[in-house]
Amino acid sequence: MTETILVTGASKGIGAATARRLARDGFDIVVHYHSDEAGALAVLDDIQAVGREGRLIRFNTADRVGTRVALEAEIEAHGAPYGVVLSAGLTRDAAFPALEDSDWDDVMGANLDGFFNVLKPLVMPMVGRRKGGRIVALTSIAGISGNRGQVNYAASKAGIIGAVKSLAIELAKRKITVNAVAPGIIETQMTSTLPKEEILGLIPMRRMGAPEEVAGAISFLCGPDAGYITRQVISVNGGML
DSSP: OOOOEEETTTTTTHHHHHHHHHHHHOOEEEEEEOHHHHHHHHHHHHHHHHOOEEEEEOOTTTOOHHHHHHHHHHHHHOOOOOOEEEEEOOOOOOOOOGGOOOHHHHHHHIIIHHHHHHHHHHHHHHHHTTOOOOEEEEEHHHHHOOOTOHHHHHHHHHHHHHHHHHHHHHHHHGTTTEEEEEEOOOOOOGGGGHHHHHHTTTTTTSSOBOOOHHHHHHHHHHHHTTOOSSSOEESSSOOOO
16 A cells, blocks of 8 residues: 655745655655745646656644644545655744844744644544654754754754654654755755855855756665664765765
């Protein structure tokens, strides 16, 4: 029986690349999106084109009640997934004195609260399957080393690392692995406004990463060869740290 993985933020960027890669590697995919339905449908088409099953699910990860209702309906209809990839997130960059209250709240809501909001309805149903499982959360190089102009984003991503390391301990005896992947500067819509020449000087490999390169690490952590890897943070950053 083919296992299913839910990928949040799967309509674009790293999430979309991950959904496509996991489908190619043999998983059925639940494609989550919030606003980009066209992007989600394009990803779904690609999943079906490689012979895997897929379906869409829509909710705002910052909306605890809405997320729970959507996921409980998904579980009722299709059962709990084998795996979850938490890729949805956002940035609101500014120097700390210029951060608005909403810049802090929106980033924490989507990124850190989203970790809780998505996993809380899913963890016990995943445990109840008694077949193990995989959880991979996207953190960031900013959550490890910090970054100018990203106090809010770095705090949210550092919080995800702490949450991953703690949840991994709780779920280890259930054979559900919990890991984080920390991308560096990846060529996506989120990084499209960054000064490219200045950025390349910070990367030893002198290039930005591709979403597919992050997706490869995520897919490995979701696969059978990663059954003894848990509580880890895997960096994909071209040597930045």
